[in-house]
Amino acid sequence: MSIFDLANKYIPGGVNSPVRAFKAVGLEPIFIEKADKAYLYDIDGKEYIDYVCSWGPLILGHNNEEIRKNVIKACENGLSYGAATKLEVDMAQFICENIKHIDKIRMVNSGTEAVMSAIRLARGYTGKEKVIKFDGCYHGHSDSMLIQAGSGLMTEGIPDSNGVTKNCAMDTISIPYNNLSLLNQVFEKYKNNIACVILEPVAANMGVVLPNDDFLKGVRKLCNDYKSLLIFDEVITGFRLCFGGASEYFNIEPDLVTYGKIIGAGMPVGAYGGKKEIMDMIAPNGAVYQAGTLSGNPIAMTAGLTQLKILKENEEIYKNINNISKYLFENIKDIIKRNHFDCSVNYIGSLGCIFFTKENVFDYTTAKKSNIVNYAKYFENMLNKGIYIAPSQFEAMFLSNEHNKNIIDNTLNIIEHSIKNI
Ligand SMILES: *Cc1c(COP(=O)(O)O)cnc(C)c1O
Numbered sequence: 037m038s039i040f041d042l043a044n045k046y047i048p049g050g051v052n053s054p055v056r057a058f059k060a061v062g063l064e065p066i067f068i069e070k071a072d073k074a075y076l077y078d079i080d081g082k083e084y085i086d087y088v089c090s091w092g093p094l095i096l097g098h099n100n101e102e103i104r105k106n107v108i109k110a111c112e113n114g115l116s117y118g119a120a121t122k123l124e125v126d127m128a129q130f131i132c133e134n135i136k137h138i139d140k141i142r143m144v145n146s147g148t149e150a151v152m153s154a155i156r157l158a159r160g161y162t163g164k165e166k167v168i169k170f171d172g173c174y175h176g177h178s179d180s181m182l183i184q185a186g187s188g189l190m191t192e193g194i195p196d197s198n199g200v201t202k203n204c205a206m207d208t209i210s211i212p213y214n215n216l217s218l219l220n221q222v223f224e225k226y227k228n229n230i231a232c233v234i235l236e237p238v239a240a241n242m243g244v245v246l247p248n249d250d251f252l253k254g255v256r257k258l259c260n261d262y263k264s265l266l267i268f269d270e271v272i273t274g275f276r277l278c279f280g281g282a283s284e285y286f287n288i289e290p291d292l293v294t295y296g297k298i299i300g301a302g303m304p305v306g307a308y309g310g311k312k313e314i315m316d317m318i319a320p321n322g323a324v325y326q327a328g329t330l331s332g333n334p335i336a337m338t339a340g341l342t343q344l345k346i347l348k349e350n351e352e353i354y355k356n357i358n359n360i361s362k363y364l365f366e367n368i369k370d371i372i373k374r375n376h377f378d379c380s381v382n383y384i385g386s387l388g389c390i391f392f393t394k395e396n397v398f399d400y401t402t403a404k405k406s407n408i409v410n411y412a413k414y415f416e417n418m419l420n421k422g423i424y425i426a427p428s429q430f431e432a433m434f435l436s437n438e439h440n441k442n443i444i445d446n447t448l449n450i451i452e453h454s455i456k457n458i
Contacts, residue, residue, distance in 0.1 A: 039079065040064045060428040061412040066419070071098035073438035076424055084424035085443055089434040092240075092272050092387070093297040095357065096343060097438030103301055103342045110338040116330060124332035127341045131299075131309065134348065135280060137289040141309030142318060143332040147271040147296025148176025150306035151234065153326045154292045155180060158232035158265040160324035161314050166192075166226050168233045170213040172242030172400030172430075175234060175269050175294075183208040190222045213239055213399040214247065216254040223262050232265040232292075233258070237282030240272040240432040242403045243389040244382045252288045259291070265314070271296035271306070272432070277385040278354055279347055285385075301343035303336035353437050357386040361435045364388075364444045371452045378407070379455065386435040390414075390451075403430060410458050417454035423447055 043050035051057045051065065058065045066078045074097055076086045086098070096103070110123075128141050144150050155167055155178075167180060175181040179200045183193035192206040209226070211218050213235075223230060233255055239245040259266040268290035274281035275298045283290055292310035299305050309315065319325045347353060365383040368390060372379045378394045391397050392414070393405040411429040418425055425433055 038064075039067050055426070055428055055431070058427045060408065060430075061415040063412075063416060063419075063427070065427075066424075073097045073099065074436060074440075074443055082422070084419070084422050085439075085447060087423065087425045087433040087435070087447075088431075089436050090302050091297060092276065092432070092434050093300060093302050093343075094434075094436050095276060095298065095353070095386075096301075096346060097436040100301075100343070100346075102346060103339050106338050106342045107335055110335050113334070115335060116333055118329055121332065121334050121337070123334050123337040123341070127299075127332070127337045127344075130341060130344060130348075131307070135283075135293070135309075137283060137291075137311065138293060138309040139312035140315035141307050142315070142326065143337075144306040144308070144326075144328050145304050145330055145333075146176065146306045147269075147294065148178055148181075148306070149328070150271070150294040150296055150308045151175040151181060151267075151269060152178035154267050154294050154308040154310075155232065155234065156326065157308070157314065157318060157324050158267060158292065160322075161317050162231045162263065162265060164229050164231040164264065166207050166209060166230050168209050168211065168219065168222060168230060170235050170239070170400075171210050172213055172245065172403060173234075173236045173239050173269070174241030175236075176296075179204045180208050181234075183210055185210045185212075189218060190225055212401065213242075213245060214251050215399065216251060216258075219255065219258060223258050223264075228262070230262055230264040232267050234267040234269055236269050236272065237286060237288070238273050238277065238384055238387070240387055242400050242430045243391055243397060243406070244384065244387055244432045245397060245399065245403060246382060246384055247286070248398065252282075252286050256288050256290075265291040267292045267294065269294045271298070272387070274298055275344060275347060276387065276434075279351060299340045299344065300336050301339040303333070303339045305333075305336045305340055354385075357435050357437055357439070360439055360441065360444060361386040361388065363441070364435065364439075364447065367444075367448050368451060371448065371455070375452070375456065377455050378410075387432045389429075389432050392429060413458040414454050417457050418450060421450045421454065423450050423454075 069079045076084045182197045184196040193208045193210045195205045270281045277285040294308045296306040317324045365388045392407040392410045
């Protein structure tokens with residue numbers, strides 16, 4: 037029996053998170069045994085250059101020596117206490133001192149939890165009920181975020197998963213990304229009942245989609261005008277676009293920020309933070325309840341804080357990964373042009389993606405024009421040649437500080453070959 041057969045016997049779909057199942061590319065998943073620097077190794081010993089990097093957190097690459105050493109040292113003191121530790125304070129202080137719009141921050145265990153909690157807080161703080169999100173942005177799998185656009189452009193949403201109630205969906209409105217005029221109309225329509233607008237300041241869960249020039253500024257202004265909170269979901273962008281994340285990169289201050297993935301450096305972590313007067317509404321200070329038995333876990337805090345400190349003390353890392361990323365994506369553009377492939381490229385900082393459509397992609401509708409059958413063939417060709425990219429068109433490629441020019445040159449050859457052989 038193959039491992040995947042065995043996995044399917046005991047785990048729904050054989051995996052603990054759907055995209056891992058490779059269903060979108062019509063294959064069976066590879067099973068990973070270990071990873072080091074820019075490489076993954078599967079249980080058959082095959083080596084892959086990794087452009088998923090655990091979906092973003094591994095800015096320093098796999099198995100970073102300093103993080104590993106600190107984690108091993110932390111393990112020697114026990115794995116969890118369910119009680120307050122100085123490490124949690126260190127982490128919170130570090131983030132608050134370095135990110136100017138965060139006065140206080142609460143640790144949770146995943147990005148899903150961070151978003152779910154931030155939305156509850158936004159509702160508790162504003163006393164309003166509706167939430168606006170954007171089609172194609174992913175904010176984890178809490179009920180109120182598993183909502184797709186309703187029948188009309190400005191109407192309340194409908195469930196995007198069985199098990200989410202219509203009543204829950206009614207409080208979420210999902211509209212196209214980069215569409216300020218529609219956002220304006222939604223605010224007009226629901227006037228004083230919008231608790232918050234949540235978005236990925238760079239959308240990275242429908243492929244990579246960049247915000248138009250005035251989009252984020254416009255969202256900020258509408259939130260101010262209608263006294264709604266702006267939540268930046270920086271699970272992907274925080275500490276990746278630059279140390280200060282998207283808010284620093286685009287110079288926009290959100291009211292609340294959610295983090296995940298990156299701040300755990302590969303350990304399961306999430307966090308939400310923001311202005312003091314909002315954050316002080318959370319229990320035990322305030323009336324918005326939120327808790328977590330393993331939140332602020334000492335091993336996760338050690339891993340995350342070690343990475344954040346390395347990034348803070350070595351800001352040239354950003355220059356390096358952004359340069360190498362630019363080299364990768366600009367060369368991919370050349371390959372596409374030279375061969376007249378029906379593809380386009382979106383990238384920013386150290387994340388990006390190839391869409392299998394010639395058209396400019398700026399929202400979910402345009403992303404959906406991609407030929408996913410071609411993506412699946414491209415993925416298979418890449419995998420066969422030892423390159424691991426996301427097993428879905430609608431995900432990002434992530435680079436780490438361990439992806440050097442040699443690795444990229446090798447990758448570029450294989451990309452050209454893989455698209456030619458679709
Ligand atoms: C991954 C992701 C989440 C959810 O985080 P989990 O840790 O998987 O629950 C939320 N928001 C964004 C932008 C993400 O990319």
